[in-house]
Amino acid sequence: MNHREWEHIVNHLLSLVPLFYRKFMLPGDAVIHKNIPQSHTQILLLLHDAGTLTVSEIGSRLAISRPNMTPLLNKLIEEDFIKRHYSKKDRRVILISLTDEGEVFIKQYKQFILDKLRENLDALSEEELKQLSSSLETLQAIVAKVYMASV
Numbered sequence: 650m651n652h653r654e655w656e657h658i659v660n661h662l663l664s665l666v667p668l669f670y671r672k673f674m675l676p677g678d679a680v681i682h683k684n685i686p687q688s689h690t691q692i693l694l695l696l697h698d699a700g701t702l703t704v705s706e707i708g709s710r711l712a713i714s715r716p717n718m719t720p721l722l723n724k725l726i727e728e729d730f731i732k733r734h735y736s737k738k739d740r741r742v743i744l745i746s747l748t749d750e751g752e753v754f755i756k757q758y759k760q761f762i763l764d765k766l767r768e769n770l771d772a773l774s775e776e777e778l779k780q781l782s783s784s785l786e787t788l789q790a791i792v793a794k795v796y797m798a799s800v
Contacts, residue, residue, distance in 0.1 A: 701746040
C-alpha cells in the first residue's frame with residue numbers, strides 16, 4: 650500500500666469516529682441523569698457482555714491502566730452499578746460484576762442508543778441498512794484482529 654492510500658485510510662478514520670460518536674453515541678437522558686461519563690459506561694457495557702471480570706481484565710480490554718481503574722471502579726460502586734467481591738479460588742483476586750441497578754442502567758442505555766440509531770438511520774433503505782450492517786461486521790473483525798495483534 651502506498652503513502653497516499655495510507656493517508657486515505659487515516660483521513661476516513663479521523664473523520665468517521667467523531668461523526669459516529671456525535672451522531673449516535675452522545676449520552677442521552679439515562680446517562681445524563683446519572684452523570685455517568687463515557688469511560689464508566691464502557692466498563693458497564695463490558696461487564697454486561699462479559700459477566701464477572703477481574704480488575705486487570707477490565708483494564709486490559711479497555712486499555713485503562715491499573716492506577717486509573719481504582720477511581721473509575723470506586724465511582725461505579727458508589728453509584729451502586731457494580732460490586733467488588735473476591736474469587737473463591739484465590740482471595741487475592743478481586744472480581745467485578747454488575748449489580749441489578751447496573752443491569753437496569755445498561756438496558757436503558759442500550760434502548761436509548763437503539764432508539765437514536767433508528768431515528769438517525771430512518772432515511773436509509775433496507776438495502777443500505779444491510780450494507781451498513783455488513784460493513785460494521787467487517788470493521789469490527791478488522792479492529793479486533795488489529796487489537797489482538799497488539800496485545
